[in-house]
Amino acid sequence: MERFDEMKSRVLTVQEVSNYLRVHPSTIYRMLKKNQLPAFRVGSDWRFTVEAIDKWRAEVESGVFEPPVHQAHH
Numbered sequence: 856m857e858r859f860d861e862m863k864s865r866v867l868t869v870q871e872v873s874n875y876l877r878v879h880p881s882t883i884y885r886m887l888k889k890n891q892l893p894a895f896r897v898g899s900d901w902r903f904t905v906e907a908i909d910k911w912r913a914e915v916e917s918g919v920f921e922p923p924v925h926q927a928h929h
Contacts, residue, residue: 867903875908 872892873880883901886892893907 865905867905867908869901869903872903872908875905876912 867875869880869883873883876883883892887894887901892903893911894901894903896902
């Protein structure tokens with residue numbers, strides 16, 4: 856098993872993040888579409904750092920994270 860600090864800076868794929876968060880990959884894509892997850896693109900693929908995901912999770916759990924509010928256009 857890797858050391859924890861080595862894990863923190865690890866870069867994950869969508870599949871790995873879905874396993875890490877225990878959700879379906881389509882949930883990850885849906886959240887990415889709504890800008891609800893910290894991620895970056897490498898070509899056409901999404902990548903995530905464990906550190907950013909853990910920070911995001913802590914914010915969500917403490918109620919700090921506010922997803923962007925989309926205004927309805929009339």
